Amino acid sequence: MDSQELVQHFAEQSHPDELEQFDRASLEELVAKHETPFMVLDLEEVDYQYKSLQAALPGVKLFYALKSLSHPELIKRLKGLGCHFDLATIGEVELVESLGIKGDQCIHTHPIKKDKEIKRALEFGCKRFVVDNFEEMKKFYKYAGQVELIIRVSFRSKQAVVDLSRKFGCSLEELPVLVEMAQSNGIEVVGLSFHVGSQSLSPATQVNAIRSSVAAMKVMNNVKWKFLDIGGSFPVSYQEEVTPIEEFCAPVMEALSELPEHIEVFAEPGRFISAPSMIEVVSVVGKAKRGSRTWYYLDDGVYGGFSGQMFDHASYPIAPLKPFDPLGEFYPSVLAGPTCDSIDVVAEDIELPELEVGDILIGKQMGAYTIASATEFNYYPKPKIVVVEDIFDPTTEAL
Template sequence: MTLSTQLKDTVTKVPAAAVAANQAFDYVQPTNTHIEQLAAQFGAPLMVLDCEAIRRQYHALKNALPGVVLHFALKPLPLAAVVRTLLEEGASFDLATSGEVDLVASQGVPSERTIHTHPIKRDSDIRDALAYGCTVFVVDNINELEKFIAYKDQAEILVRLSFRNKDAFADLSKKFGCSPDVAIDIISYAQQLGIRIKGLSFHVGSQSPNPTKYVEAINACAKVITKVSELGLPALSTLDIGGGFPVPYSVDVLPIDVFCAPINVALAQLPETMQIIAEPGRFIVASSVTSVASVMGQAQREGKTWYYLDDGIYGSFSGLMFDEAAYPIDSAKQEGERFESVLAGPTCDSIDVVSDSIMLPKLNNGDLIISRMMGAYTLATATDFNFFKRAEVVVLNEQVHSQVLTG
């Protein structure tokens, strides 16, 4: 099969306007040759989404956490193709906004395969989710619980606990969650209000380097579950262990089966009737997207060549400003001596610099820069600042039986 035939069979272009080293990552990525042909066909900048990578990551985590229902968190990459791919693989979904409700509804996701986990919600957010059929929500305080008095016959609640994690890239328990004692108070008050408490949830933070905090959180939740029973309150049936499973950008991380082994041991100590769910986001999609930018100009400054790209910090590289984002970046051109260089974005803002020190061969205008591992918090947070349009999205291998690009 020729490359052109492969591309015809496996590529779908998504208009930008529609886009609002362990074994888990051992799959065949689109090669530089494939990327160059896509750029020739569609132009640059591009974000190339490989749905086969999504499938592999989903099943790697599913195998590492047997019996745990995986609710993909849409936040890192809220694309219809991602939703369709995961829906076909049997995934469930974690929603946080009415826009995310609209997205999964538009792709035919059954509402019973969704939960709504934003701890702080507007009344309209609750009503929109309930109208769709999503009935499981998260709270972490009394004020939020009282919002459900009007919906007590429709909704079920998970109480989110806080477990601070200084080692995580993003300590989400700084902003959300309550102590075990406050959780007991919330559950007791819910009983008085007639609001059903389904269980507990937590999130140890993004890019957690080891499973220790998960184990500590599971053990603490087990004590709350026992205390609830001792107080004669309705038994809790669900524990949501959140996300945060790490991916390798510039440093190695534990293989996902090794990472999850102690988590499984801790989960095995819970009552057999307890349903366990998780909210993976970055782990599922980080490796699925490759960025393609082109050199639109260059200049010599202080002994370095500055290459100005048609994508940058305000676009697909937005994660460089606020995320764990040491993306693997290189030029499509590989031959020739390399020199210390600078990659700058296209806008007129001085902070729009992708890398201020990268070794590259001498490039010409129009040459391509290829960046891997760009599926999480890139497209989702890109802007049209300075009226530079966001990168177009090209989707590979969306159909399960499509020819997978193999180089």
């Protein structure tokens, strides 16, 4: 084996440091101040993600999807950046209202609503609503003249980890009938929307959806179209790399160039902004040798901050806080949560250096659909959230 082959061999056998872009000293200070488990929300990373997406989608108005992570400090930070907000419930309406956000800065995107939810949104000043079926359209008859409706169309995507067009969206064939139904009852239809799915690994379906929407708008020229809402789907890297956001959005922007100039474009990012903005800090509280693998029991698991593994199909990078030799000994291991339920397993067949009770591990990319869906099963409390300005090492580029 020559020297080049030897270098390649060691590179393949080594274990990269998942925490190399973080300032370990800052993390150690946080561990000294706060009892695990806790999550760390980095507001500078919120800035970075928002500005990166806005740069990749120039001219597109971003409506942050609150459901992914609705921490007040994150919302206030986005408000200061000029972001708008995507609402779906009365609770979300009341949250943004309490933070000084106005109704005309929001859009209500849940296709299925109770009448009281429509009333509350209108009281707040939000008059743009999404519908996708005939029964839902009927709910708006009595609000004619008060609302602007955006009709959601279904475009299924095999490239999306979470298929959101399975549950919502009308077919293109139903669209003209829904528009006629609205217009005959004095209701203004102003736009189309779609959501090809969360964590889409390719922009292809989104591009096709844009072009199909443009074609539908041109055919239905009896409507004064104002908006096209292209949803979310913008991916982030978990265990594997994804297409950089500027490359992902390039064909999307090319397709949007086919829209008439007067039509405003909305997008509904959630995960892209929130996921990289938060990490979780957990401790090893137990250790057992079971067969050929060492089981490490953590003080949080899939019923808590790691709930996205169950509901969001996410697999989070997780690594020890203490530095390790990437060429040193690693062992087959299992990371399990603290509850008495056997499905509470965070990672199986993960290779780790030898850990001890009390050691700290860090989960990355844990802002989206984690604490938002966490429970208190077994009466374990949800992890608290610590808000900071920057936990990244200034000598490395934030991912």
